[in-house]
Amino acid sequence: MAKKNNDFFIEKKAWSVVKDELLGCYFKPYVSKILHTYKPLVYVDCFAGKGKFEDGNLGSPLIALDIISKCQASTKIESTSIEAVFIDLNYADDLHENLKAFPWVKIISGKYEDNIGSVLRGKNGYNVFLYIDPYGIKALQCSMFDGFAKGRFNSIELLINMNSFGFIREACHAMGTCFEDKEIFDDLVEYESTKMDASDKSIKELNYIAGGEYWQSIIASYKKHEINGYEAESQFAEQYCMRLMESYTYVLNMPLRIKKGQRPKYRLIHATNHRDGCLLMVDNIRKRWDLLQDIQTGGQMQLFTETPENEIIDEDDIRQKTIEHFSQCKNWTSLHDALAIFFIKHGPICATGDVKKILLQLQKEGSLGIMRNPDATTYGTPTKFMSENNKQTVSVRWQK
Numbered sequence: 323m324a325k326k327n328n329d330f331f332i333e334k335k336a337w338s339v340v341k342d343e344l345l346g347c348y349f350k351p352y353v354s355k356i357l358h359t360y361k362p363l364v365y366v367d368c369f370a371g372k373g374k375f376e377d378g379n380l381g382s383p384l385i386a387l388d389i390i391s392k393c394q395a396s397t398k399i400e401s402t403s404i405e406a407v408f409i410d411l412n413y414a415d416d417l418h419e420n421l422k423a424f425p426w427v428k429i430i431s432g433k434y435e436d437n438i439g440s441v442l443r444g445k446n447g448y449n450v451f452l453y454i455d456p457y458g459i460k461a462l463q464c465s466m467f468d469g470f471a472k473g474r475f476n477s478i479e480l481l482i483n484m485n486s487f488g489f490i491r492e493a494c495h496a497m498g499t500c501f502e503d504k505e506i507f508d509d510l511v512e513y514e515s516t517k518m519d520a521s522d523k524s525i526k527e528l529n530y531i532a533g534g535e536y537w538q539s540i541i542a543s544y545k546k547h548e549i550n551g552y553e554a555e556s557q558f559a560e561q562y563c564m565r566l567m568e569s570y571t572y573v574l575n576m577p578l579r580i581k582k583g584q585r586p587k588y589r590l591i592h593a594t595n596h597r598d599g600c601l602l603m604v605d606n607i608r609k610r611w612d613l614l615q616d617i618q619t620g621g622q623m624q625l626f627t628e629t630p631e632n633e634i635i636d637e638d639d640i641r642q643k644t645i646e647h648f649s650q651c652k653n654w655t656s657l658h659d660a661l662a663i664f665f666i667k668h669g670p671i672c673a674t675g676d677v678k679k680i681l682l683q684l685q686k687e688g689s690l691g692i693m694r695n696p697d698a699t700t701y702g703t704p705t706k707f708m709s710e711n712n713k714q715t716v717s718v719r720w721q722k
């Protein structure tokens with residue numbers, strides 16, 4: 323269902339609640355962690371909107387600013403340097419009004435594509451966080467994301483909301499076919515959705531967004547009825563993430579549903595070159611999963627725990643996947659490195675702590691070696707930690 327841009331901010335819909343909830347639940351631990359790098363942070367909301375919905379609900383700008391203020395108030399770190407930039411093509415005036423309690427922020431009226439370069443210029447050594455929440459897909463050009471990864475930042479993380487079904491539908495139009503699974507869009511309210519026609523220009527534009535031509539063979543299979551619309555979307559999302567992995571080592575692909583029992587309708591993609599950022603994302607997604615399901619189900623009881631792809635979580639399956647993955651560690655391997663790759667492969671199917679528990683069990687069974695540094699406390703007792711930071715490391719090696 324297509325709607326006018328202006329309607330979006332009248333009332334905050336369940337879908338926006340889910341997206342902003344995920345931003346908030348990740349951004350809070352992210353800011354607390356990043357302050358400990360003692361490097362400045364620049365947060366950029368690239369499609370910021372109005373800051374606030376007309377029903378009084380907070381939009382992504384105020385959610386982020388609230389978190390920044392609370393983190394700054396509670397940290398023991400003496401000097402924190404955080405810049406926040408909000409870009410919107412249509413609503414800079416609303417942003418000025420709604421963010422006036424934060425006079426230190428920068429508001430840019432214009433397109434993200436035209437302004438992000440100058441925002442990031444001169445930010446060498448910064449931690450950079452980009453929240454990318456457009457209506458359509460046009461602005462999601464992969465080559466721009468490649469460019470950000472080349473910046474000389476201390477770290478960079480992207481959180482991208484992608485209307486991947488919107489991409490598939492327009493890719494069908496560009497390749498002269500029709501997207502038949504129209505029911506997918508029944509409750510996916512779209513604002514200013516991107517429109518493509520059957521032309522070379524559209525094909526080029528989609529290549530530019532996808533960062534390659536791989537999407538064309540997916541649409542060709544869809545056209546031949548070899549795969550359905552859901553499979554086409556899932557294959558596209560997977561390959562899009564693989565493409566992003568040319569620039570970012572850790573790319574998490576999180577399918578999101580609007581209602582329980584439905585197939586995923588949207589993708590949240592988290593890209594970073596920092597494994598701990600990836601692990602933090604996994605744990606926060608898992609922690610908030612119940613709450614998100616409440617939003618999605620209207621608070622109905624859940625009998626089983628489901629993964630983001632609607633699969634029922636099976637503990638045996640997680641154990642099996644853990645064994646398959648960690649049995650590849652023939653040499654001593656950093657626990658966090660191995661964990662991050664596990665979740666990139668399987669998505670956020672469980673919390674990092676669940677895999678760690680299985681690893682400890684495998685150690686007891688004699689299948690896995692675990693080496694800690696330091697291996698003893700100052701009192702001489704063996705250490706038991708299962709997480710890594712700048713003071714301690716954990717390595718694992720398959721024993722059989």
Ligand SMILES: C[S@@+](CC[C@H](N)C(=O)[O-])C[C@H]1O[C@@H](n2cnc3c(N)ncnc32)[C@H](O)[C@@H]1O
Pocket residue numbers: 327330338342368369370371372373374380381382383409410411412413432433434435455456457461
């Ligand atoms: C999905 S809304 C963002 C909602 C916001 N994240 C929130 O939670 O309140 C997308 C916003 O992008 C803006 N926009 C559209 N095209 C843009 C562009 N090329 N660059 C920057 N902003 C754009 C629209 O005006 C709209 O406010």
